Amino acid sequence: MTMKKILEGSKLTVAVEGRLDTLTAPELEQALEPALEGVETLVFDFASLAYISSAGLRVLLSAAHVIDARDGEMKVLNANKDVRNIFDITGLTDALGVE
């Protein structure tokens, strides 16, 4: 898994590439913790994300809690069909702002 962060004012875009699973989710979690400081709009660009498991979903949920707490907005963009299906079957599509 690799990620690219772009901060524009209070908007952070995180492009994640590869797999977000039990092994790699902790890396994303660690990277997000300091990066979310002052962020009000958080966008995950999953155009190059091939796979997500519940470990990845939990990281997204914690990020959503942080952003919600400051009345910000979170979006998940460009998820492929399989990844989108995981959001759908876990009922997180709306909660995580999956578009």
Next chain:
Amino acid sequence: MSLIEVRGLKKSFGSLEVLKGVDLTVEQGERIAIIGGSGCGKSVFLRSLELLEKPDAGQIFIDGQEITAARGGQVDRIRRSMGMVYQRFHLFSEMDVMDNLCLAPVLRKLMTREEAEKKAMGLLEQVGLATRAHAWPTVLSGGQQQRIAICRCLMMEPKVLLFDEPTSALDPTMVGEVLAVIRMLAKQNMTMLIVTHEMNFAREVADRVLFFADGGIYEQGAPSEIFDSPKREKTIAFIRKIKYFTFDISEKRFDLMAMQGGIQGFVEKYGIEPDRVYPLQVCSEEMVVDFLNHCFPDGDAADVHLEISHADADRSVIIQIASGGKPYNPLEESDNFLAVAIIKRTAQRTDYRFEQNRNQLTIVL
């Protein structure tokens, strides 16, 4: 007496014992499908009935006459009551269809040329090739040639037809027309023994299915018994054609990438639909990790076994996870509700049991 009776038939090729004492009784009008893996002896058995393979031991009775004890012309006379259809059609290429059909009965003085032609036309009409009576075999398709080859057998008015993989040399587009002819014969109550790889055909046409393995009839029964509820291990494996992927985990910090790569390779190797990869990987990861977290709370040592099986017959894919440690059903007890949701919404069926001191979770996709 039965139409065919085989007692203690044995046949070896060098040190390879192919038939280890086969017994079989076939009644008039029975349709028997013979199935089994390559080299299981099913074709050798069929060929032995006509003495095309000379048995090392045993007796074969055809309509009450013992072909294994017959000599010279007597063998031919008994053989005449059987017709054999081979993979290859063996039509004479320098004769037209009609000459191919009339040759043997006229040569053997069973009928005059006129009678033979009349009979041949009747048979060609039945198999839908009446207009090809004067065609040369080389201009006919494989399926047409095989239909002619079946007619050639029928010209001799055999009491039993033996089919040795009659469709396996054919282009798949031509299999149907040959099977249609065999179906038609089945309806006419012709006694038939058919060595075949066409399982659906065997199920539909046969009264009895013989599964050959270990040098003989390993299991036999009605098609529904053999195809839907086979009893013995090798029959089950053959019918379901199960392929396995296994992965053993002895440390909590296991190589997840190796497991997921192995699943991907398994799917690619066996031509399983590519859209199965994701559900297989995600269900395996979720449950393996959940067992590791709950059943092995102390230290890094773990004992989890993942097995994925795929059955060609119904295209089912089954994940089985066996875990040591305390009894724990992740689908009921896990605090990872996301993992449980993924499993429950992805699986067709799940089953958990604690057996032989191990947690056993089955996920049918």
